[in-house]
Amino acid sequence: MLFEPVTAEFSFLDDGNELVGDFVRPPWPGPYPAVVFVEGSGPGGRDQGSWQTRLAAAGFASLAYDKPGSGASTGDWTRQTMTDRADETVAAVRAVRSRADVLSGAVALIGGSQGGWVAHLAAAADDGIAAVVTVSGPGVSVRIQEEYRLRHQLAAEGFSDTDIQQALLLLRDQIRRVRSGDDPARVHVAQAHWHGASWYPMLAGTTPESIAFIAGIADYDPAPALAALRCPLLAIFGADDLLVPVEASVRA
Template identity: 30%
Template sequence: MRTTTGLFVLVSVLAALQPAAAAEQRSSLPWSAPATTQIIVEDRKFRSGDAELSGTLYMPLSGKPVAAVVVTHSASSPLRGASLYDHLKTVLPALGIAVFAYDRRGSGQSGTKDAGGNFTILADDAIAAAKSLKTDPRIDPRRIGTWGLSQGGWISPLAASRSPDIAFVIAVSAPVVTADVQMIFSSTNHLKANGYSKADIDQMVAARKAVDNYMRGTVSRAEAQAKLDGIKTKPWFKYLYMGETFRDREVSGWRKEIENDPLKNLEAVTVPILVLYGTDDAVVPVADSAERLKSVAPRMPKMQVHVIAGADHAMQMSADLKTSLDPKHDGTERPDSPEYFALLSSWLAAQGLVGR
């Protein structure tokens, strides 16, 4: 068993680091052998509430029903074709696991109306995707789980807490703090990485807190807008990921986000869950998140938590801090940490999900 699992891990790491185009080019060479893993790629649609969503299934050719993973989205990668998800489409089928990636509602081919910051809607979309896979005889309906990174790491546990159709959860770089705390941490590191002063950081934090407190009903809209107006011309404003104004708190998606405590969602998960962080994550407060998870670990025997040396928010080791925090690179991330691939593969094997 150890030898087989180790082989799977090695195959996964090597496969994930090879660009798909290069692999396709090599397979056309006259001396090439056929690949051991044959992948069937199928576009398919499914309904979630009043929305029709569109995705792509990556199905390993197998003589028996296989496990499957539904991909939930990071905030900056709403499309199924995002580079962030490419490694899953290579690694998991090599392990005998299907992957279903879809366009988040309001993006790509999944309509024009988004979830408005409502994580419950996004979680229910993932549940609907899992239910649609259960009708496919090539997929084992008892072994369908979710994978999500960053915001997706919030959505995946929430989906599992709301439905028995989710059999396991993989949450990567998921902040176990509320969204307002996470964004202040992230924006502070963005400004630090780009050499801005403590005074700039203090001004940024004050503006963010004013908007957040307006959403909580403790600060007037005029006061919060004035704080925002005071920084909107700053060269570092883009690192806040905020607009120059904000919606009324009664309809604001941001209010919905900051009122959601991810720890409560995690505590409600009863299926096996793998939580992965990188030591060099400047977007998520890993130390605080790990500490909060430690507090609930005795009540969650099926949860495993690992902090991966040298990995950033997207499980990359190759990107320097300033590059990884540059907004122009959002949506272009490609995980490349060997430890991440090894832990992901070995955990899936330990759960009995690997099979060919």
């Protein structure tokens, strides 16, 4: 490799959890502008492929960290709300800003997929965040995005209209029952008849923990956070995206 960035483990605290990741910087002296990565759905992790090296080559430091309860981080990401995730992101930004080798007024966010919602919300809450870049970050509510994803992703995988409608029913049932106070474990058991369906693993909620998580964030609407943003926003989409309603998100 002609270019080799410098990588060091870096940790910060949020809500009683220690979040651990990699701080990657150019091999020349700082201070540097910096980026904090905001993970999408699932357990996530600090590995961002070639992004960190490419950013370092362009002169940026970056922080990518393990979500609560994954990798070396403590906590449990499945218990987080969108606001919890945004608060955690702000804590990460403030920890990065505190470093002597970072330009404190030049820390931005890169959020992918669900991380796009979180990045909007974090930047709306902290006007010191310099900019936001989202990659396939939805501009619609979680419920609308998930229903769009099931319709288009399942169809692309060759599932029938009947399969798609059943998957949508299960998603709506999960959200309705958990939000009305039902135990996610009971909801999971009640849907046991469908656990063996070939499309079932493509649901967002396939365990009690993930059912609780998707139900907890389903009604999140990014419109207020988008309206409150005062920093530059670059929103990147792919026209043929099966997971995110691109036209509606671009309008938002």
